[in-house]
Structures are given as C-alpha cells and as structure tokens.
Amino acid sequence: MNLPSLGELELAVLLTIARLDADAYGANVRRSLLERTGRDHAVGTIYTTLERILAKGLVVSTTSEPIAARGGRSRRCFRLTNLGAQVLRNARQVNVALWKGVPARVGAT
Amino acid sequence: MTSRHTPPASAEFVAGALMPDDTLRDDFLGDLAEAYDDIASCESVRSANRWYLLQVGRSVVPLSLLAISRRGPLSAMQFVGSVVAGVGVVWTIMVAGIVGFVELFVLINGGDGYRGAMAVGEYLRLLALWSVFTGIIAGFAAGFVSALIGRPSAFASAIVLGVASVSLVVTAGSGSHTGFIVFMSVIVFSSIVAGAWRRMRTAALVSCA
Numbered sequence: 001m002n003l004p005s006l007g008e009l010e011l012a013v014l015l016t017i018a019r020l021d022a023d024a025y026g027a028n029v030r031r032s033l034l035e036r037t038g039r040d041h042a043v044g045t046i047y048t049t050l051e052r053i054l055a056k057g058l059v060v061s062t063t064s065e066p067i068a069a070r071g072g073r074s075r076r077c078f079r080l081t082n083l084g085a086q087v088l089r090n091a092r093q094v095n096v097a098l099w100k101g102v103p104a105r106v107g108a109t
Numbered sequence: 110m111t112s113r114h115t116p117p118a119s120a121e122f123v124a125g126a127l128m129p130d131d132t133l134r135d136d137f138l139g140d141l142a143e144a145y146d147d148i149a150s151c152e153s154v155r156s157a158n159r160w161y162l163l164q165v166g167r168s169v170v171p172l173s174l175l176a177i178s179r180r181g182p183l184s185a186m187q188f189v190g191s192v193v194a195g196v197g198v199v200w201t202i203m204v205a206g207i208v209g210f211v212e213l214f215v216l217i218n219g220g221d222g223y224r225g226a227m228a229v230g231e232y233l234r235l236l237a238l239w240s241v242f243t244g245i246i247a248g249f250a251a252g253f254v255s256a257l258i259g260r261p262s263a264f265a266s267a268i269v270l271g272v273a274s275v276s277l278v279v280t281a282g283s284g285s286h287t288g289f290i291v292f293m294s295v296i297v298f299s300s301i302v303a304g305a306w307r308r309m310r311t312a313a314l315v316s317c318a
Contacts, residue, residue, distance in 0.1 A: 027140035031147075043140055044168020047133060048175045069146065071115060073139030 003087050004056040011091055012037065013049045017059055017078050018088060024078045026050065050078060058084035114149035116142055116161050124165045133172065141165075187258060195255030199247045206243030210236065 149157035
C-alpha cells in the first residue's frame with residue numbers, strides 16, 4: 001500500500017498532534033511548534049496544513065462545545081488515525097535509514 | 110477572579126470578513142482569541158493587538174488558497190470570473206466617467222471644450238480630480254462585485270483584481286504610486302464590506318431556516 005507523502009510542516013504538525021493527544025487544536029499546535037522548533041507559523045498556515053492532513057486521512061477532527069475562553073466559540077480538536085500513525089512510523093524508519101552511515105562529525109550518534 | 114482579554118471588535122470584524130471559509134471562521138477566530146488572551150496576559154494588550162493584526166495579514170493568503178483548493182474547479186472558475194468582472198466594472202466606470210466628463214465639458218462650453226471658458230491648467234486639474242473621484246467609485250463598485258462573485262475568497266479576489274487593474278493602468282503608461290495605493294485600498298475595503306455583508310446575509314438565512 002502506498003502511504004501518502006508528507007511535507008516538512010505536515011510531519012511536524014502530525015507529530016505535534018500525536019504528542020498533544022486530546023489537546024491538539026489549532027492554537028495549541030501552533031504554540032507547541034513555536035516552543036519546540038522556534039518557528040512562528042501563522043495561524044492560517046497551521047490551518048492549511050491541518051486541512052491537508054485531514055484530507056489525506058491522517059487525522060480526524062471533532063468539534064467541542066462552545067468555550068468561554070474563546071469568546072463562546074467551539075474548538076476543533078484533531079486526533080491521529082491508524083493511517084496517520086503508520087505514516088509517522090514510516091517517516092521515522094526512513095529518517096533512521098537516511099541517518100545510517102552519516103559521519104559523527106555531522107552529528108550522527 | 111481573572112479577567113479575560115478580548116481582541117478589539119473592529120479587528121475581529123476584519124478577521125471574520127477576510128476569512129474565506131465559513132466553516133473555518135469560528136475555529137480561526139476562537140484560536141486567535143485564545144492566543145490573543147495569552148499574549149495580552151504575558152506581555153501587553155498593545156503587543157497582543159499587533160500580533161493579532163499580523164496574524165490576520167499572514168493568514169489571508171494561505172487560507173484563501175485553501176478555500177479555492179477545497180472547492181474544486183468551479184471555485185477556481187468563479188475566482189477568475191470575479192476578477193474579470195471586476196476589471197470590466199473598473200474600466201466601464203472609468204471610461205464612461207472620463208468620456209462623460211469631457212463630453213459634458215464640451216457641451217457646457219459650446220463645442221470649444223476647455224479653450225472656451227477655462228485655462229488648460231485649470232481644466233486638467235479638474236479632470237484629474239474627477240479621475241480620482243471616478244477611480245474611487247470604480248474601485249468600490251469593482252471590489253464589491255468581485256467579492257460577491259468570488260465566493261471562495263472575497264479578499265483574494267479583491268487583491269488579484271486590484272493588481273490586475275493597476276497592472277493594466279501601468280502598461281497603459283499612466284497613473285501615480287499614490288493613486289495605485291488609494292485604488293488598491295478602496296478595492297480591498299470594498300471587498301471587506303462585501304464579505305461582511307455576505308456573511309450577515311448567510312447568517313440571517315441560516316437563522317430563518
């Protein structure tokens with residue numbers, strides 16, 4: 001089975017969703033990416049990426065009840081699907097395979 | 110008790126009007142409001158305001174592209190159609206306005222045009238003023254028409270329309286930088302108004318149903 005390909009930001013967002021688990025929603029994903037990678041992505045960019053991985057079937061979304069802290073608006077939370085988890089595992093394997101044989105001076109352990 | 114910081118209503122209004130997709134709007138505004146509160150609490154309200162406006166500006170292009178890609182080929186055709194219609198409105202109003210002005214002047218001055226009653230400089234100043242006025246009307250009308258047709262993203266339609274119109278004027282070899290900025294601003298402002306109006310209309314229809 002051919003797994004969907006992932007861009008750099010898609011991979012980062014997917015990993016963030018996996019880590020945040022039940023708290024994976026737009027603002028939190030953006031905040032978490034900023035903390036971990038130091039890159040301040042626009043909220044719109046995060047949404048575009050979330051929509052792309054949603055369309056690829058790597059995540060599913062659920063809408064919460066309205067929340068006062070968000071001005072009475074609901075929150076859309078994302079959860080990894082089995083396919084999403086498989087794609088992450090595959091990305092990790094590819095990454096490990098690519099790092100094999102890279103000299104220690106480059107940073108390989 | 111902790112007080113919550115909320116974004117300025119005007120900024121939220123603009124953010125909502127610029128959002129291309131109804132289903133994403135609430136989510137987007139909610140996320141922005143939540144982050145705004147964080148920044149206002151940790152830093153200052155001024156920083157939060159700056160951040161909010163910057164986020165809105167940076168999000169327009171990716172969200173517009175997302176809206177267009179989500180709705181398929183029909184949406185792309187609507188988008189192109191909205192820009193073509195907008196350019197048509199601009200040029201119809203501009204040409205009709207300026208030709209009308211010259212004709213009216215000739216009519217008033219008994220066929221002699223500006224030579225009859227007015228110095229050349231004065232006539233040209235009046236014509237320039239009239240052009241600016243016509244340009245504003247044309248920009249507003251075109252932005253509104255384009256935003257109403259360009260369903261996927263009123264804002265994106267307005268931006269492309271503005272760029273297309275300015276490019277046509279530049280290739281025709283006339284206009285000034287200030288004029289272009291004013292023209293673009295009018296088109297964008299008009300698209301915001303049209304977007305907000307369309308959203309209110311949709312909300313009214315939904316509440317009726």
